[in-house]
Amino acid sequence: MSVAQILQFSYNLGAILVMLMIFLSLVRALKGPTAPDRVAAINIIGTKTVVIITLIARIYEQTYFLDVAMVYALMSFITTVGVAKYLEKGALD
């Protein structure tokens, strides 16, 4: 078994492990005592989703998934900033 085959297997295994970490982060998003806890957990889930999309782009050899990952990172950031502003001021203005 060559190093390249081990690497290919590791990308598959890594995508599964990141998926399990997303479920662990979801525990904090469901349980979190305060609203900022939930926002932080959702932000972390967004970052991990970007990682999982790029791993899937490598596994299936589809390079346009990287554009999807970039747009997902942008939307995740804007969502986080918007919800945090809403928590802080009570309104979006």
Place this chain on the structure above:
Amino acid sequence: MTDINHWVNLLVDLISLISLIGGLFFLFVGTVGLLRLPDVFTRLHATTKCDTLGAGLVLLSLALQSAPAVGIRLALIVVFIIVTNPTAAHVIARAAYQTGNRPIIGRRSPDD
């Protein structure tokens, strides 16, 4: 000549594998910090740095394995994550502080 290429490819594969394992380790450490630490500020402290480094290492591992055009796009994603992740954490921490959360000083209660 092909012998040198073979060894260079092997070295790049090994660096890529080590970088992938390190990235997954840091992502896991960030998740454990999110679950185990006592209040919002310590959770942000754990997850922001660990997730930024973990995502950067996994995407570096992918960039070493791909063509230059794909590598540039992966580098753009890494730069974007490095810029936005601490900004988001700062905004969340400021919102938490303004709405009345305060950091826990001293020992946490055992039933928390």
